[in-house]
Amino acid sequence: MAQRAAGNVFGTIARRILPRASDYKGLRHSWRFDLTAGLTVAIVALPLALAFGISSGLSASAGLVTAVVAGFVAAIFGGSNVQVSGPTGAMAVILAPVVATYGAESVPLLAIMAGGMLVILGLFGLGRVVSLIPWTVVEGFTLGIAIIIFMQQVPMAFGMTATVGMNPVLAAGEAIGNADWSVAWQTLLIVAITWGLILVLPRIHPSIPASLIGVVVATIVVLLFNMGIPRIGELPSALAAPSLPVVDAATLSSLAGPAVSIALLAAIESLLSARVASRMADTGPYDPDRELSGQGLASIASGLFGGMPATGAIARTAVNVRAGARTRVSAAVHALLLLVVIYVGASLVSIIPLAALAGVLMATASRMVSGKTIRSVLRASRSDIVIFFITAAVTVAFDLIIAVWIGLIAAAVVALKHAADQAGVRREELPGERVEGDERIALVRIDGAMFFGAAEKLQHEFDQFTGIEVVIIRLSHLGGLDSTGANALVEIIETFEKRGVTVLLKGLQPRHKQMAGAFGVYEALRDGRHAFDTLEDAVEHARSHIRRGPWRGSVAAVD
Structure with a gap:
């Protein structure tokens, strides 16, 4: 050898x-x-x-x-x-x-x-x-x-x-x-x-x-x-x-x-x-x-x-x-x-x-x-x-x-600006036939990289979502995640949760899990089970929250 x-x-x-x-x-x-x-x-x-x-x-x-x-x-x-x-x-x-x-x-x-x-x-x-x-x-x-x-x-x-x-x-x-x-x-x-x-x-x-x-x-x-x-x-x-x-x-x-x-x-x-x-x-x-x-x-x-x-x-x-x-x-x-x-x-x-x-x-x-x-x-x-x-x-x-x-x-600087411009938040329609209460669920996809150059922009775009009770954040299209982006994601989750909006994560890629874990992304969720691998499971869980009615305390007790 x-x-x-x-x-x-x-x-x-x-x-x-x-x-x-x-x-x-x-x-x-x-x-x-x-x-x-x-x-x-x-x-x-x-x-x-x-x-x-x-x-x-x-x-x-x-x-x-x-x-x-x-x-x-x-x-x-x-x-x-x-x-x-x-x-x-x-x-x-x-x-x-x-x-x-x-x-x-x-x-x-x-x-x-x-x-x-x-x-x-x-x-x-x-x-x-x-x-x-x-x-x-x-x-x-x-x-x-x-x-x-x-x-x-x-x-x-x-x-x-x-x-x-x-x-x-x-x-x-x-x-x-x-x-x-x-x-x-x-x-x-x-x-x-x-x-x-x-x-x-x-x-x-x-x-x-x-x-x-x-x-x-x-x-x-x-x-x-x-x-x-x-x-x-x-x-x-x-x-x-x-x-x-x-x-x-x-x-x-x-x-x-x-x-x-x-x-x-x-x-x-x-x-x-x-x-x-x-x-x-x-x-x-x-x-x-x-x-x-x-x-x-x-x-x-x-x-x-x-x-x-x-x-x-x-x-x-x-x-x-x-x-x-x-x-x-x-x-x-x-x-x-x-x-x-x-x-x-x-x-x-x-x-x-x-x-x-x-x-x-x-x-x-x-x-x-x-x-x-x-x-x-x-x-x-x-x-x-x-x-x-x-x-x-x-x-x-x-x-x-x-x-x-x-x-x-x-x-x-130009490349970072271009990458930041490509990053954005896209609201999507829920899959399948609409049911009562879907209007109170926001299915949101993050495109591009969530890094220091785009973090503030993404936070601002998330602040525009009002009148909802559950937000599903799709991360499968996330191109990159650095420490600033991970910290911004934690702040987004905490801001929604303080407003009484339940946050569900879907599709966090394996290459991003270490960074997310290091900055407490999972801990920021109301419940550790609010991270999903498939969109179907995330949507079904979101609808279950709507059926139970607005949050009045610890959701973990009824999940």
Whole structure:
């Protein structure tokens, strides 16, 4: 028995961590697309990795280490076939104050701690939690991220560098207002060339690597006309050797809070990115539990090499999908190419104009949310429209975690209101032929869930029943019963009984009996025998009360 249990545990761990042969299904036919996509993503990811390393308060090499090491490990062990992982803007925003407080040397340890938490979350199967996030929240988040990605490129499109830490929208406005048009017209031209090729080439043939060709053509134009516009520039020449960071109890205690925040961000961002990617292309479903474990292992590996925590990167993942990726080979190739660039191709890559990369990302951002999705939202209910745009706005104005929480809260409030609106009290006709006295019996059915959101409404509706001597409350249609609902049911029974109205219960479902018993629903009845399994028995008992006449004391004595 113990061996079987141990085998089951090991099997669960293996399924949620170890790679599978099915990860590379179809590679024989897709390897060309995967190689091209990996090359395209590597070109896009390189300046982003350098920039995010610097903006987090660390260094360009830290961002590059994360893109190489975490990108490769997540590609092998992650749960998505097309997810590209590495340093992200959201992670840089969280890391900047941590670096300012605890120092840059704390980041590798933070990456290992947060990565360990993610592995545990994946092993416990908590990746499915993301499926509880409503569609409108996910689409609103996607729209917000698309706006951020687009706005982040505006300074680069105008030949400028954004102010570190400034909101992307404000930074875009600042760049436009302070643009040097002797340079800006050239960078905007390169953006237009790159973006135009990305739009036109797929119409000629969908397999053309439009992003890659756009970058190459833009670079050639810059070289031919000797344009003096910003380029990627000098790169780090080597990676640091792996090593374990210094650990002590005091350090672990002080970094526990930031590590939890980082793990939550990595989980939310990676799972939402993988979920969005799974809808962008038909490359198979993603495994959320394995995605958490894979991202955890990626952050641990990054920390060992002196890097920063990693997450799934929606921008690079979108580029990967649009470039034709079909398997995780493309993400692995992207990481390996970045490694090759460090040691071999640094001088070649350094001449690529940043404006060309801005064009790639602007084109990607513009296609992240389709017009069909926007039209579907606008045709939905007002509450869905509000949730969609609030989530997008908060994502742009603040950050991903706040946006997801606010979106979830808004969606929960709407769902609760909908559930409360569905709950109600319906008066029904007594079955069979009417007999004298039936007008003094109310047969009442509770529909929906009797929970905290609907309890007061149901109590109010019950108060409308007057001129009766017996009320039969049918509970067979009760969808749910929480503590507030059970307490409200007790108050309804007691209110009727105090008015001299006998309450009979019919059809309380087994799944609700424990809650009802805990809050004294049965004790509130005038007699313990006033709970029935069939409607016929309840109606017959009610009619017997009418035949005996109005209650004049303890009915239990005559029942």
